[in-house]
Amino acid sequence: AQRVTQPEKLLSVFKGAPVELKCNYSYSGSPELFWYVQYSRQRLQLLLRHISRESIKGFTADLNKGETSFHLKKPFAQEEDSAMYYCALTVYNTDKLIFGTGTRLQVFP
Protein backbone atom coordinates (compact mmCIF):
# COMPACT_ATOMS: atom_id res chain seq x y z
CA ALA A 1 0.00 0.00 0.00
CA GLN A 2 1.11 3.53 -0.67
CA ARG A 3 2.03 5.54 2.41
CA VAL A 4 3.76 8.79 3.29
CA THR A 5 5.42 9.19 6.69
CA GLN A 6 6.42 12.47 8.27
CA PRO A 7 7.98 11.49 11.60
CA GLU A 8 8.05 14.97 13.15
CA LYS A 9 4.86 16.72 14.20
CA LEU A 10 6.73 19.85 15.18
CA LEU A 11 10.09 21.29 14.23
CA SER A 12 11.32 24.45 15.93
CA VAL A 13 14.37 26.39 14.79
CA PHE A 14 15.79 29.88 15.10
CA LYS A 15 15.95 32.28 12.18
CA GLY A 16 19.02 31.62 10.06
CA ALA A 17 19.34 27.98 11.11
CA PRO A 18 19.17 25.15 8.54
CA VAL A 19 15.91 23.26 8.22
CA GLU A 20 15.22 19.70 7.16
CA LEU A 21 11.67 18.34 7.15
CA LYS A 22 11.70 14.58 6.80
CA CYS A 23 9.48 12.58 4.48
CA ASN A 24 9.61 8.87 3.73
CA TYR A 25 7.30 7.04 1.38
CA SER A 26 6.22 3.52 0.64
CA TYR A 27 5.33 2.71 -2.95
CA SER A 28 6.47 -0.11 -5.19
CA GLY A 29 6.39 1.81 -8.44
CA SER A 30 7.66 5.22 -9.52
CA PRO A 31 5.86 7.86 -7.47
CA GLU A 32 5.66 11.54 -8.06
CA LEU A 33 6.47 13.43 -4.87
CA PHE A 34 5.26 16.83 -3.72
CA TRP A 35 5.58 19.22 -0.83
CA TYR A 36 2.50 21.28 0.03
CA VAL A 37 2.51 24.16 2.50
CA GLN A 38 -0.24 25.82 4.50
CA TYR A 39 0.50 29.21 6.02
CA SER A 40 -1.66 30.50 8.86
CA ARG A 41 -5.23 31.16 7.70
CA GLN A 42 -4.36 30.33 4.10
CA ARG A 43 -5.24 27.44 1.88
CA LEU A 44 -3.06 24.46 1.13
CA GLN A 45 -0.75 25.24 -1.78
CA LEU A 46 1.93 23.46 -3.76
CA LEU A 47 5.48 24.33 -2.70
CA LEU A 48 7.43 22.09 -5.03
CA ARG A 49 7.36 18.81 -6.93
CA HIS A 50 10.30 16.53 -7.56
CA ILE A 51 10.00 16.37 -11.33
CA SER A 52 10.48 20.12 -11.70
CA ARG A 53 13.68 20.09 -9.61
CA GLU A 54 13.10 23.74 -8.75
CA SER A 55 14.07 25.71 -5.69
CA ILE A 56 11.04 27.56 -4.34
CA LYS A 57 11.45 30.19 -1.60
CA GLY A 58 14.90 28.71 -0.97
CA PHE A 59 13.53 25.21 -0.35
CA THR A 60 14.79 22.16 -2.20
CA ALA A 61 13.93 18.48 -2.04
CA ASP A 62 15.71 15.56 -3.63
CA LEU A 63 14.06 12.24 -4.30
CA ASN A 64 16.19 9.40 -2.93
CA LYS A 65 14.73 6.18 -4.28
CA GLY A 66 17.21 4.03 -2.38
CA GLU A 67 16.10 5.46 0.96
CA THR A 68 12.54 6.15 -0.28
CA SER A 69 12.86 9.68 1.04
CA PHE A 70 11.98 13.17 -0.15
CA HIS A 71 13.24 15.45 2.59
CA LEU A 72 12.62 19.20 2.35
CA LYS A 73 15.61 21.42 3.06
CA LYS A 74 16.44 25.08 3.42
CA PRO A 75 19.88 26.34 4.44
CA PHE A 76 18.70 29.45 6.30
CA ALA A 77 15.20 29.52 7.80
CA GLN A 78 13.14 32.72 7.82
CA GLU A 79 10.31 33.65 10.18
CA GLU A 80 7.90 33.68 7.24
CA ASP A 81 8.64 29.99 6.67
CA SER A 82 6.58 29.15 9.76
CA ALA A 83 3.74 26.99 8.47
CA MET A 84 2.37 23.46 8.19
CA TYR A 85 4.20 21.34 5.63
CA TYR A 86 2.75 18.21 4.02
CA CYS A 87 4.61 15.70 1.93
CA ALA A 88 2.48 13.89 -0.64
CA LEU A 89 2.75 11.42 -3.48
CA THR A 90 0.65 10.46 -6.46
CA VAL A 91 0.42 6.98 -7.79
CA TYR A 92 1.52 6.59 -11.41
CA ASN A 93 -1.08 7.75 -13.92
CA THR A 94 -3.53 9.05 -11.33
CA ASP A 95 -4.20 12.36 -9.65
CA LYS A 96 -4.91 10.86 -6.24
CA LEU A 97 -2.71 12.59 -3.68
CA ILE A 98 -1.62 10.61 -0.64
CA PHE A 99 -0.57 12.95 2.17
CA GLY A 100 1.55 12.52 5.24
CA THR A 101 0.33 13.79 8.60
CA GLY A 102 2.29 17.02 8.27
CA THR A 103 5.05 18.80 10.15
CA ARG A 104 4.57 22.19 11.76
CA LEU A 105 7.65 24.36 11.30
CA GLN A 106 8.15 27.16 13.80
CA VAL A 107 10.90 29.66 13.11
CA PHE A 108 11.76 31.87 16.06
CA PRO A 109 13.35 35.31 15.69
Added chain:
Amino acid sequence: DAGVTQSPTHLIKTRGQQVTLRCSPKSGHDTVSWYQQALGQGPQFIFQYYEEEERQRGNFPDRFSGHQFPNYSSELNVNALLLGDSALYLCASSLGQRNTEAFFGQGTRLTVV
Protein backbone atom coordinates in the same frame (compact mmCIF):
# COMPACT_ATOMS: atom_id res chain seq x y z
CA ASP B 1 -9.85 34.64 -10.51
CA ALA B 2 -11.11 33.70 -7.06
CA GLY B 3 -9.50 30.31 -7.28
CA VAL B 4 -11.28 27.33 -5.79
CA THR B 5 -14.28 28.37 -3.72
CA GLN B 6 -16.15 26.19 -1.26
CA SER B 7 -19.42 26.69 0.57
CA PRO B 8 -20.40 26.82 3.29
CA THR B 9 -17.30 27.58 5.35
CA HIS B 10 -18.69 26.03 8.51
CA LEU B 11 -21.72 23.97 9.41
CA ILE B 12 -23.03 21.89 12.26
CA LYS B 13 -25.17 18.81 11.70
CA THR B 14 -26.77 16.22 13.93
CA ARG B 15 -25.85 12.56 13.79
CA GLY B 16 -27.94 10.74 11.18
CA GLN B 17 -28.56 13.82 9.06
CA GLN B 18 -27.40 14.39 5.51
CA VAL B 19 -25.13 17.18 4.28
CA THR B 20 -24.16 18.68 0.94
CA LEU B 21 -20.95 20.61 0.40
CA ARG B 22 -20.23 22.64 -2.70
CA CYS B 23 -17.14 23.49 -4.71
CA SER B 24 -16.44 25.75 -7.67
CA PRO B 25 -13.15 24.98 -9.39
CA LYS B 26 -10.50 27.44 -10.45
CA SER B 27 -11.29 29.04 -13.79
CA GLY B 28 -10.24 26.76 -16.64
CA HIS B 29 -10.07 23.62 -14.51
CA ASP B 30 -12.26 20.63 -15.31
CA THR B 31 -11.34 18.11 -12.61
CA VAL B 32 -12.46 18.24 -8.99
CA SER B 33 -11.16 16.12 -6.12
CA TRP B 34 -12.47 15.93 -2.57
CA TYR B 35 -10.43 15.29 0.55
CA GLN B 36 -11.29 14.78 4.21
CA GLN B 37 -8.89 16.18 6.79
CA ALA B 38 -9.45 15.07 10.35
CA LEU B 39 -7.85 17.03 13.17
CA GLY B 40 -4.10 16.45 13.31
CA GLN B 41 -4.08 14.39 10.11
CA GLY B 42 -3.19 14.99 6.51
CA PRO B 43 -5.92 15.21 3.87
CA GLN B 44 -7.36 11.86 2.77
CA PHE B 45 -8.60 11.36 -0.78
CA ILE B 46 -12.34 10.72 -1.07
CA PHE B 47 -12.97 10.78 -4.82
CA GLN B 48 -12.37 12.67 -8.04
CA TYR B 49 -14.74 13.85 -10.74
CA TYR B 50 -13.96 14.47 -14.38
CA GLU B 51 -16.41 14.96 -17.24
CA GLU B 52 -19.27 14.58 -14.73
CA GLU B 53 -18.18 11.08 -13.75
CA GLU B 54 -16.42 9.67 -10.72
CA ARG B 55 -12.97 8.77 -12.03
CA GLN B 56 -11.25 7.56 -8.88
CA ARG B 57 -12.35 6.75 -5.35
CA GLY B 58 -10.56 6.43 -2.06
CA ASN B 59 -11.37 4.16 0.84
CA PHE B 60 -14.64 5.80 1.92
CA PRO B 61 -18.05 4.15 2.37
CA ASP B 62 -20.96 4.60 -0.01
CA ARG B 63 -22.44 7.16 2.38
CA PHE B 64 -20.06 9.54 0.64
CA SER B 65 -21.23 10.42 -2.84
CA GLY B 66 -20.68 13.24 -5.24
CA HIS B 67 -21.68 14.93 -8.40
CA GLN B 68 -20.11 17.15 -11.02
CA PHE B 69 -22.13 19.58 -13.07
CA PRO B 70 -21.60 20.65 -16.71
CA ASN B 71 -19.92 23.87 -15.48
CA TYR B 72 -17.39 21.64 -13.62
CA SER B 73 -18.61 22.63 -10.17
CA SER B 74 -19.10 19.76 -7.76
CA GLU B 75 -21.00 18.62 -4.71
CA LEU B 76 -20.06 16.21 -1.96
CA ASN B 77 -22.94 14.50 -0.19
CA VAL B 78 -22.65 12.56 3.04
CA ASN B 79 -25.63 10.55 4.29
CA ALA B 80 -26.34 9.16 7.75
CA LEU B 81 -23.72 11.36 9.38
CA LEU B 82 -21.55 9.90 12.12
CA LEU B 83 -19.62 11.76 14.78
CA GLY B 84 -16.46 10.56 13.05
CA ASP B 85 -17.39 12.48 9.92
CA SER B 86 -16.48 15.70 11.71
CA ALA B 87 -13.57 17.10 9.74
CA LEU B 88 -12.38 19.74 7.31
CA TYR B 89 -13.48 18.87 3.80
CA LEU B 90 -11.21 20.16 1.08
CA CYS B 91 -11.92 20.54 -2.60
CA ALA B 92 -9.08 20.65 -5.12
CA SER B 93 -9.30 21.42 -8.81
CA SER B 94 -6.90 20.65 -11.63
CA LEU B 95 -6.75 20.41 -15.39
CA GLY B 96 -7.79 17.07 -16.85
CA GLN B 97 -4.35 15.72 -17.65
CA ARG B 98 -2.74 13.48 -15.08
CA ASN B 99 -0.52 14.85 -12.36
CA THR B 100 -1.14 18.51 -13.03
CA GLU B 101 -0.99 20.86 -10.07
CA ALA B 102 -3.97 20.69 -7.73
CA PHE B 103 -5.31 23.96 -6.34
CA PHE B 104 -7.14 23.73 -3.03
CA GLY B 105 -10.06 25.61 -1.59
CA GLN B 106 -10.26 26.92 1.97
CA GLY B 107 -12.37 24.00 3.01
CA THR B 108 -15.66 23.41 4.79
CA ARG B 109 -15.49 22.65 8.50
CA LEU B 110 -18.19 20.07 9.30
CA THR B 111 -19.07 19.34 12.91
CA VAL B 112 -21.40 16.45 13.67
CA VAL B 113 -23.01 16.52 17.11
